[in-house]
Amino acid sequence: MRLPRVKFEHRPHRYEDGTIRIGGEIYGIAAEIADPYGWAWTALTLMDGTRSLDEIIERLRLAHPELPDPESIVEQLAATRYVEDAAAVPPAGLSERERDRYSRNHAFFRTVDIVPRGHGWETQLRLKSARVVVLGLGGTGCHAAWALAAVGVGTIHCVDPDLVELSNLNRQVLYGEGDVGRPKAEAAVARLRTVNSDISVTGERRHIGSRRELDELIAGYDALALCADRPTGHDIRVWANRACAAAGIPWAGGGYNGPLVTVGCFAPGAGACYECLSSGEEARRHPGTPVDLGGPGVIATSAGVSGQLVAHALLGLLTGVPVPPVGTIQGVNLIAADHHVWVRHPPRPGCPVCGTRADGSEHNSMHRMTEIDAGRANRTRP
Amino acid sequence: MNTNEHETEAVDEAVVPAKTTITIRLLDKIETTTSSNSVGN
C-alpha cells in the first residue's frame, strides 16, 4: 500500500475517553478501537492519502515518542477494511465509460468489502468476467435479471418457456404492454440490452423438464439464478441443487408465498445444501402439516424484493463482496416488520450433495469459494 | 460501548511485548444504530 487513506465512508470519530469509532454505524461494518493513548487516532488522522507508510510511521513516532513500535500500529490499521490505497491506478480492464457507469457500485463495494483492496475495482472486474444463467423470467426472474444487468454482470443468459401475458405486467418489470404475446426470453433480452449495452445478454425460449437439461443449460456458466417455480417448486430446486453441485458452481433461488419472500444461497463445499435445509425444515414442522405453497397472489413489491434478493445473493456468491450467507435461506415478511427469516440446518451426514464422505472428505472441491471463505474468516476481526 | 474488555495493550516496563497491538472490535447489532438515516437516491 503506497498512500494509505481511510475510506471516506469509514472516517473515524473519537469519543471523549479516546475510544475510536470507525466504519460508521452499520452492523457488520462499524467497529471500535480502544485507544487510550491516542496512537491509533494519530495514525488514522495521518492516513489521508498524501503520505507513504514510512512517512506515517515517522510522524507517529514524533507525535508519540513513548510508543516503542509505531510501525506495528500503522501496519495493523493499513491491513483493515477501513483503509484504501490512494495511489492505486484504476485497472485497464474497465473503460472510462464503465468506471462512470459503475461509480456508485464502486462506492458500495468499497463500503461493504471486508478485504483491503488496491483500486477498489476488483469486485466490478470479477462481475464483468462472470457468466450467469437466469432460469425463469417471471416476477422474481425479471427483477433478478435487471439487477444483474444493471450492476454489470458481464454475461447473462435468460431462459423461460412462456409468452408475456397481460396479468404479468403487475410485477414483471422487463415487459411493457407492447410485449404481450411475445416470448418472455426475447422481450427480456431486448429490454436488458437497453439497460446495459456494455454486457452480453442472450436468451432462449425453453422449458427445462429434467435434471439433465439443467446440467446442459448451466454448462460453462459461473452461477445460476433459479427464478422458476416449475416443475413444482421442490423438483426444480432439487435439480438445481444437484446440477450446480455437480458443476461446482454456486446458485441462489428465490420466491414468495404471499407477503413472505425468501432467498436461498448455496455453494458447493460450503455449508448445507438446499435439500439439507428443506429436510431440516420438514423435521421441524408438526408431523402431517401440509406444506403451504401459497396461491397466485403477488404484487410488484413482493416480486421485486424476491428478485433483488436473488441478485444480491448471486453478487456475493460471484465476488465474495458482500460475504454471502452460504448454506442458508433468508427472507422477509412484508406484513410483519419483526419477522426475519433465517433458515439454518447442518449438512445431513452422508448427504450426497453437501455431506461428508465416510473417509471424512467433502464431496465437492471448493475452488471458487476459497476467497469467500477467507473473507468470512476475516469477518469477525477484519 | 464496552471499552473495558478490549483495552489497547499498554507497554509494560517489566514485560515488553513483542509487538504493540490494537484491538479492532466489530460492534454488535445492539450497539449499532437502528434508526433510519438513509441517504442518497
Ligand SMILES: [Zn+2]
Ligand atoms: Zn446436503
